[in-house]
Amino acid sequence: MAEPFREIAAGLFWLGDCLKFEYGDEIWHGHVSTYLVVGDERTLLLDTGHPAHWGVVESALDELLGDRPLDLVLPTHPEMPHAGNLPQLARKYPGLTVVGDTRDYHLYYPQLVERLAPTPVGDRIDLGGREIHMLPAIWRDLPNTVWAFDTGSGVMFVADGFSYSHHHLTGECRLYSSELPQPPDLEQTVFLNERALFWTRHVDSEHSEPDLETLFERYRPTLVAPAHGSVIDRLDEMVELLKAGMAESRKQNRLVAARWAPTDGSR
Known part of the structure; x- marks a missing residue:
């Protein structure tokens, strides 16, 4: 990345x-983001990065923590x-605590069992001058995926929930969604939805949209910060694009299923 971080x-x-890969004659980038929240009393890193x-x-x-x-x-x-x-992170920071829905983290990292502090949805983490609210993940890929909200900034963190694969070039890694030379499109949204949110191929996402609207109405985020894709500063536009991408993924899967369905009555 050209810039190590952006406030x-x-x-x-x-x-x-970013993960980097060859596409034609160019090197393209795909975000793997993490976010540092600095309170008056405590600091928190949301996601760890690859x-x-x-x-x-x-x-x-x-550089940031000194x-x-x-x-x-x-x-x-x-x-x-x-x-x-x-x-x-645990080696670097001996006093570090792992929070969130940590129900199966002991299987992945048994050496960190004593560091795990299960933090259910609805809990609030006081950092001093700001809180992190644990939110339900409306669009998720694993059962224990969580979202979060920072009261100090009004930013909502959505993991893979706002998946859109905007492959970008060097120098574009820290741009907001509205700052990109080429804005996200339907094809890229479908691409990552089908890989990060596999269920969108098979399930109509409309059932979850009222829950998403309720969450937004309650918190009214100023920005939405996904793990994969630029920070979103025009929320209404992106939500409609994501909904369309989910619908398109489901539509394409139905077409594939119909194309391969047996025609001899064996189905």
């Missing part, structure tokens, strides 16, 4: 790196881009 609100920093990016994450933490420790880490769910740096 997106007072005391809230967008960190992480282990391949540990050097980038560690360097940013050193002599302060990282007190808490909140992985949104136990997958490599979101929890893979837990061992490195």
Whole structure:
């Protein structure tokens, strides 16, 4: 990444790196983001970043925290881009506590059992001058995925829930969704939905939309911060695009199923 971090609100920093791959004659990037929240009394890292990016994450933490420790880490769910740096963080910060829905983290990281502090949806984590609210993940890929909200900035963290694969070029890694030279489109939304939210191929997402609207009405986020994709600053536009992407994924899957359905009456 060209920039190691971006302060997106007072005391809230967008960190992480990108997975890079060849596409034609160019090198394209895909976000694997993590977010540092700095309170008056405690600090919290939301998601850990991918282990391949540990050097980038560690360097940013050193610069931003200085002599302060990282007190808490909140992985949104136990997958490599979101929890893979837990061992490195635990070694670096001896007093670190892992919060969130940690019901199966002891299986992945048995050496961290004493660091786990289960934090159910509805709980609030006081950082001093701001709180992190534990939210239900309306759109999730694992049963113990959680979302979160920072009262100090008004930013909502949505893990893979707002999946859209905006492959971007060097120098575009820290741009908001509205700042990108080419805005996210339907095709890219469908692409990542079908990989991060596999259920969108088979289930109509409309049943969850009232829950999403209720959550937004309660918290009224200023920004939405996903793990994969730029920070979203035009929420209404992106929500409609994501809904359309989910509907398109379901539609395409129905067409594939119909194309391969037996025609001899054996079905």
